[in-house]
Amino acid sequence: MKLFNKEAIDPLKKKELRKDWLYLVLSGILLGISFPPSPFPYFLFAALIPFLIVINKRETLAEINRAMYLTAFIFSLTTIYWVGGFVVAKDPFLMISGFLLLFANPAVFLITSTLYYFAVKVFSRRVALFLFPFFWVTYEYAYMITDWSFPWITLGNGLSKFTLFIQIADLIGVLGLSLILVFINVLIYSLLFQNSERKIFRSISFAILLTLLLVPIVYGFFKLSESESEHKVVKVGLIQPDLDPYDKWSGGSIDGIVNEYLHLSDDAIVKGAEILFWPETALPVYLMSGSYSIAVDSIRAYLQRNDIPLLTGMPHIKFFGTKEEGPFDVKKAKESEMYYATYNSVLFLNPKSYDVGHYGKMKLVPFGERTPFVSHFPFLADLIKWGVGLSGWNVGQDTIVFSYPMKQIQDTLKVNGLICYESVYPDFVAEFCKRGTQLISVVTNDSWYGNTSGPYQHKEIAILRAVENRRYVVRAANGGISCIIDYFGRTHETSKMYEKAVVVGDVRLNNEITFFSKYPNLISKISVVIAVWIFGLFILKKVNTPRKKTEKFES
Numbered sequence: 001m002k003l004f005n006k007e008a009i010d011p012l013k014k015k016e017l018r019k020d021w022l023y024l025v026l027s028g029i030l031l032g033i034s035f036p037p038s039p040f041p042y043f044l045f046a047a048l049i050p051f052l053i054v055i056n057k058r059e060t061l062a063e064i065n066r067a068m069y070l071t072a073f074i075f076s077l078t079t080i081y082w083v084g085g086f087v088v089a090k091d092p093f094l095m096i097s098g099f100l101l102l103f104a105n106p107a108v109f110l111i112t113s114t115l116y117y118f119a120v121k122v123f124s125r126r127v128a129l130f131l132f133p134f135f136w137v138t139y140e141y142a143y144m145i146t147d148w149s150f151p152w153i154t155l156g157n158g159l160s161k162f163t164l165f166i167q168i169a170d171l172i173g174v175l176g177l178s179l180i181l182v183f184i185n186v187l188i189y190s191l192l193f194q195n196s197e198r199k200i201f202r203s204i205s206f207a208i209l210l211t212l213l214l215v216p217i218v219y220g221f222f223k224l225s226e227s228e229s230e231h232k233v234v235k236v237g238l239i240q241p242d243l244d245p246y247d248k249w250s251g252g253s254i255d256g257i258v259n260e261y262l263h264l265s266d267d268a269i270v271k272g273a274e275i276l277f278w279p280e281t282a283l284p285v286y287l288m289s290g291s292y293s294i295a296v297d298s299i300r301a302y303l304q305r306n307d308i309p310l311l312t313g314m315p316h317i318k319f320f321g322t323k324e325e326g327p328f329d330v331k332k333a334k335e336s337e338m339y340y341a342t343y344n345s346v347l348f349l350n351p352k353s354y355d356v357g358h359y360g361k362m363k364l365v366p367f368g369e370r371t372p373f374v375s376h377f378p379f380l381a382d383l384i385k386w387g388v389g390l391s392g393w394n395v396g397q398d399t400i401v402f403s404y405p406m407k408q409i410q411d412t413l414k415v416n417g418l419i420c421y422e423s424v425y426p427d428f429v430a431e432f433c434k435r436g437t438q439l440i441s442v443v444t445n446d447s448w449y450g451n452t453s454g455p456y457q458h459k460e461i462a463i464l465r466a467v468e469n470r471r472y473v474v475r476a477a478n479g480g481i482s483c484i485i486d487y488f489g490r491t492h493e494t495s496k497m498y499e500k501a502v503v504v505g506d507v508r509l510n511n512e513i514t515f516f517s518k519y520p521n522l523i524s525k526i527s528v529v530i531a532v533w534i535f536g537l538f539i540l541k542k543v544n545t546p547r548k549k550t551e552k553f554e555s
Helices: 011-032 041-045 049-055 061-079 092-108 110-122 125-145 155-159 169-193 199-224 245-249 254-270 293-306 420-424 426-434 453-469 522-554
Strands: 233-240 275-278 310-320 339-349 356-360 402-406 411-419 439-444 472-477 483-485 491-494 501-508
Touching (some): 049 061, 049 169, 061 092, 125 169, 125 522, 155 169, 275 439, 310 411, 339 411, 411 420, 411 426, 453 472, 472 501, 483 501, 491 501
Parallel strands (some): 233 275, 233 472, 439 472
Antiparallel strands (some): 233 501, 310 339, 402 411, 472 483
16 A cells, blocks of 8 residues: 555646645735734635635535635734744743744634535535534634634634724624625625626625625714714723733832832823723732732822723632632632632722722633643643743633712713733623623733734724624723724724833713623624534435445345
């Protein structure tokens, strides 16, 4: 038996393969350069066409998946090249995990191509092609719900700068935008490269294409013309200290850092801020553990003196007498019989009360903040640790909304605090809105990755959350980008990367619940049902086919 097939490939076949390879690379590049900070999201409407040309000629599952992997790899490399912090190059584990992610991330795209192959075998290439958009959304949704999810390059995220088109996200969300984009690619490909004997099919395809292009634009035009004057207004102060995160976690004067925050907060209050936001892990300590009473007293006295609340990112620790009292992932203290849990948290400090609101981050960055599958394989926690000590956070337990009575608006302000990466998850953010938040806040620290595409992409992703839920979004970032985004996805006051800054501006509070906020998983559920249906039909066909052959032979 030959292990390797060294049969010569026909020169024409070689030329055709090179051409296909270039098509696949071209699709990956077009997808990648459609994402921020590039100002050209419009490539997304045709970026998949070269890829579709190739897979339409592929026969086997392996051939189709190889084509998908190559396009997805180029897409990932072009878009999230920054994930390992290679520019900063200060943590070996971060660089290694980022490098591995660049190769692992494209493998998840194979869900799409595998389902396409199943559909080809069950129906035909033409039918499979028009089911392809649902398979793409199935992959995007599946990537959001795994323990090692990284749905950063969800296709709809690339449209954040196309303000007119994305307004329909308050109905269909970012996955709905992905569905529309892939359908548009499929329809253009079909009209240009697939011949149909019946003109009626081409006419229907053209009509659907126009509908998918025009309906979001018309909807967006009417949405953007709506008035927002009836909503109550609060002035926020966003503090951007621009501290080196590696230096901050290596030790230093906590009192000095607190004084820096309070000094910047003075500037915000002078400009009229009525609530303050400090960034993720504003201090590299468990502030409320009892060991930092001087810093706590200083912050409390400042808030009471200025009669202003503070929402801040902060590490937090909780202790438990027994394992049963703690969460499912509670940890055992090495030098005592106590159990504890540590959280990447948001704290809400009320100037009129000593009670501290607490929210523990629920969506943890795989490898960076939590090792995937560590609850099933605890030994992984000791094998994989980020050098700055951020890995190993416990998972937060509930979506908390903080309330604070504000005399300025004669009403109670309700605000949540997303922590960094959590703003990537549309259904997760919608849950806070259903629980009453009038204002979405994001505390983040994107300084780990240098002045690369990452921080700009993260900021733009928040635009989709604003539109989906029709909520203002405020971002308080350690080194940028801090900004205010209105509920149409337009950015107002903003800071630059790597500058010490104070951003102050008005936000309008909204209590209305959008269709998307009520049903955030509608598009994904429809897509998954179709995918499961196709998979089931494929399995049934595989099971029944040998039986039919046997029956025919016996007869």
